[in-house]
Amino acid sequence: MSSNFNFNFVPWFRSVAPYIHKFRHQTFVIGLTGEGIAAGKLHGIAQDLALIQAMGVRIVLVHGFRPQVNEQLAAKGHVARYAHGIRITDSVALDCAQEAAGQLRYEIEAAFSQGLPNTPMAGATVRVISGNFLTARPVGIVDGVDFQHSGLVRKVDVAGIQRTLDMGALVLLSPFGFSPTGEAFNLSMEEVATSVAIELRADKLIFLTEVPGIRMQPDQPGGEDNPIDTELSLAAAQALLARLPGALQPADAGFYLQHCVTACKAGVERSHILPFAVDGSLLLEVYVHDGIGTMVIDEKLEALREASIDDVGGILQLIEPFERDGTLVKRDRTEIERDIATYTVIEHDGVIFGCAALYPYPEARTAEMAALTVSPQSQGTGDGQKLLKRVEQRARSLGLDSIFVLTTRTRHWFLKRGFQSVDPDWLPDARKRKYNWDRRSQVLVKKL
Incomplete structure (x- = not known):
């Protein structure tokens, strides 16, 4: 038993070493959907992020809260409304979003604080720091729809985030931003993660989502059962987006793909779409040759x-x-x-x-x-x-x-x-x- 374990472990560990060297001191922006937290995956993901950080990677974690806000709205007898894939945030939805964000930040900080013996977190000290790193502006009125308190990222406090990362902390961002007048805006996790990755010139943007990745020829009949395309060039990803029908909604693979394309076009060389349902998907994507999800890569010339x-x-x-x-x-x-x-x-x-x-x-x-x-x-x-x-x-x-x-x-x-x-x-x-x-x-x- 012991010798068999050694036989498997040693070559595996050696195969991982080049990736550990490669990613040390790099910056990863991780977008975790609220669905992943609702599905009970937070503790496993926190352990994997702590492990990745221990190997020298600088991490910015952006959490989503779509299902949590919808749950709060339902409890208040309020209907969730969307247009163009963006939530219409009225004053009730804004209250629900602030409540959900506070609860999730508490849960995430607790997950990174569990240094129990005989767990991957034993001996890990992960400082989680969040703050007002985002300035926002209103979405406004689009095609006659007033998005009210929904916003878009206006500015990222790059120097503040970099200083926090330099201290060895993990930066946690909620999808909230504030205007210079102190008004709060509900943002989308995907847009925040993409904007932050671009402004930080991150080495990777990674979405942990409910979709397993981009399937080969998803626009063909029966394409939803095709194998995952583990690597897409920026040009191929753009061509695929152009063929996808209709407006992209959250939970569509194309919804995440469009943000990967935006990031790649703006200089983030590698963007990934991973399933949170697979235990250890972050480790499998980052430290194993073939990966598990879809990587969009800017191949330049x-x-x-x-x-x-x-x-x-x-x-x-x-x-x-x-x-x-x-x-x-x-x-x-x-x-x-x-x-x-x-x-x-x-x-x-x-x-x-x-x-x-x-x-x-x-x-x-x-x-x-x-x-x-x-x-x-x-x-x-x-x-x-x-x-x-x-x-x-x-x-x-x-x-x-x-x-x-x-x-x-x-x-x-x-x-x-x-x-x-x-x-x-x-x-x-x-x-x-x-x-x-x-x-x-x-x-x-x-x-x-």
Whole structure:
């Protein structure tokens, strides 16, 4: 039992270490929906945030309170009203919002204070500091609808938040802001988290929500059951939003996606949508290679895309040195032209810096990833990992269960990314017939 635990723990802990180094001193803005707190997930999330903070991450936590305010309204016999996905906050709703915010702040501070022995919080000292860091302005009248005490963020006290983070505290923000005249405005958690992430130039904006992420092709019939798209480029996210029907409401995946896009366009390089229902989803997204939800990433001048016939010359130029030294099996132009639809490429400023091909074997519910190549100039920048993720997405969208590679030189790179060694006899029959026994390539498989 003990040796088996050690066997699993040691490689796992080593695999997490690069992420601990990478995120130390970075700033994460976490948007936690009121639904997550109502579902009883606060204590687990507080423990995970305390753990992340202990590993050197600076955290701003913005809580929502939509269901809590609705509950208070119902108790007073008042109906919750929305327009354009924003609450219409009359004086009764404002009272309910202030009451709900006070209660939730108390619960959140209590959750971070539980240093019980034999729990993840033992020995943790998490100072939670909240304050009037937000200046707000009224939404006003839109399309004839008076939003009354509903507001939008006018200004974020960046210096005040930074000073608080520098003290080692976790900053807690409620979706409330005040005007310079002292008037209170009810804000949306999503808008507050997005505005704060942009103004702080945060490294990540993370929404913990009731939706599990963005599904592949959600706008297609039956798309609500498709696999989660673990990584969306900013361009792909914008294209998807443009196709989604109607006005986006809270609890729609697109409602959170539009805020991720806003953040990415304004310089927050990575935004995430995670399910609060999965225990440890924050840890799984931040410290595990494949993650669990959807990450929207601003690729700037980099394009990760399916190849076209115009890319054949660039692919040949890229792979030729690796064919010459024996790292890759030689492919001629005709073969690449014939198979160009199976290739994914990554380019920077119009120059191809990486490629990979996917050859499906549907009868065996698997596919081969072949010709994975990254230019020496961009090795170590994560291009290989991006190509792998995109190929995995393509394989998932074909309904396949796994992908495999044959390699003579890069076994360890694949092992670190979730592949496992198997005997060549594992290969689908059609691929086994083409296996070069003289080359003695190692076969590695990754379950999707």
